[in-house]
Amino acid sequence: MGDNLKTLSLDEVAQHNTSESCWVILYGIVYDVTDFLNEHPAGPQAILRLAGKDATEEFDPIHPPGTLEGYLSSKTKVGKVDPAELAKKAESGVAASTAPERDPPLESLLNLDEIEALATKKISKKAWSYYYSAGDDLWSKSYNNAAYRSILLRPRVFIDVTACDLSTTFLGHRVGMPIFVCPAAMARLAHPDGEAGIARAAARFGAMQVVSNNASMTPEQIVEGAPADQVFGWQLYVQKERKHSIAMLERIHKLPNYKFICLTLDAPFPGKRELDEKMQWEGSGAFTVTAEGKGANERRPGGGGVGQQLFWGTASDLTWKTTLDWLAAHTHLPIVLKGVQTHEDAYLAAQYAPQVKAVLLSNHGGRALDTAPPAIHTLLEIRKYCPEVFGQIEVWVDGGIKRGTDVVKALCLGAKGVGLGRAALFGLGAGGEAGVERVLEILKAETETAVRLLGASSVDELGPQFLNTRILERDIYDGPSGLDNSKLWSKAKL
DSSP states (O other), X not given: OOTTSOEEOHHXXXXXXXXXXXXXXXXXXXXXXGGGGGGSTTOTHHXXXXXXXXXXXXXGGGSOTTHHHHHOOGGGEEEEEOHHHHHHHHHHXXXXXOOOOOOOOGGGOOSHHHHHHHHHHHSOHHHHHHXXXXXXXXXXXXXXXXXXXXXXXXXXOSOOOSOOBOOEEETTEEESOSEEEOOOOOGGGTOTTHHHHHHHHHHTTTOOEEEOTTOSSOHHHHHTTOOTTOOEEXXXXXXXXXXXXXXXXXXXXXXXXXXXXXXXXXXXXXXXXXXXXXXXXXXXXXXXXXXXXXXXXXXXTTBOHHHHHHHTTBOOOOOTTTHHHHHHTTOOSOEEEEEEOSHHHHHHHHHTTTTEEEEXXXXXXXXXXXXXXXXXXXXXXXXXXXXXXXXXXXEEEEXXXXXXXXXXXXXXXXXXXXXXXXXXXXXHHHHHHHHHHHHHHHHHHHHHXXXXXXXXXXXXXXXXXXXXOHHHHTTSOOSOOOTTOTTSOOOOOO
16 A cells, blocks of 8 residues: 555655644555544544644554545545654654563452553553543542442351352343443553454353444454354444444444444533543644634533544434434344433333333443432332333443442342443453453452352342342432323334
């Protein structure tokens, strides 16, 4: 590629760094992206901060293969850069090397906090900021986990617990354990193994994986080589341009490992993630202002950062009345509604069975609305106001899961399964595919231990009799149920 292109120096490319003439280097090829600036899904600022520079390191981990060809025609190629010059430039920016610190064996890491600590040392600051960040003061993020500490376990004794079976089903599909991988974007920021590495690790445990709409690999690459019975779901962020969502659904329908669509509802608008947003100002230099005051200084609502860029183009006009009807016309797959945070919405979701098969109680890992309730609160709300929901649809939870005891507590309260997001990404950062495998290995072993020590031999035996939730119940919503309102629900014609 690029054999017939003229060779340009880095100094020549660097001169084209404004919104009126914007060039970038990708994989050694120089592209004139001036006309593409306002078409970029994340807005012109995402490109302009790299104008006149080699953008490959920024572009590669967060864009699946084929993205370049899909958006830029061959006419945008204006030249190529001598690889030796690029290598010399890269070397000049690297400090004198020192002997790298040896990583501890993954087997020596005994919990998810130790996995995260190692990953934090190894991954880029940009990746860490995107993964770790959450809305505003990070209160919901921290409370997601702290809420589990308020629940006490009630072990029974004198019971034979030699056997321990963690297998269960999701939407009728048998899986090896009730722990699954949640949608987690941009996995290749942590490690080149990316989402495909997560999939391979999950396969060893028979674990389900819900693939992010903003994955850094294509849906085809992620499931390539997966066992026929490995269960995947596809997360859907409905786009303002509905044709893009429809095209993606058509691709998913051709891949039999994808068993359901996970429609995300907890982030119709991006939250303010300050750690992530700060990164757009570090090492990026000043932005050029155009005569019209547009382009380089254009700001997205809520700030910037990787998260902000990913949300640009996401539709915020989804409703019970219109969206499920639209989705029914474009997919035959069952629907899981992600982001339910109240018992009222769980009740509404159950009215759409059997098209809606499950809800995933989630506050987006604390990354959207800060001080929104943790999933365990919503689980208790459902038990209090509309427990019939558990018999109509499956209820899954995510957010704050750090220990096997957290998994067990959620299952005892009626959750069918428990999802991990950041843990899988930090596993990748710690050791690639093997790091994710270690994350799942730790949680599986801890969950088995907790089940046995409670006096149960399988997840099917778990129930509220094993818990004391009095401390947490003090903080559960205690207002009117709202379920007797005749205007609460009016089903669309599906």
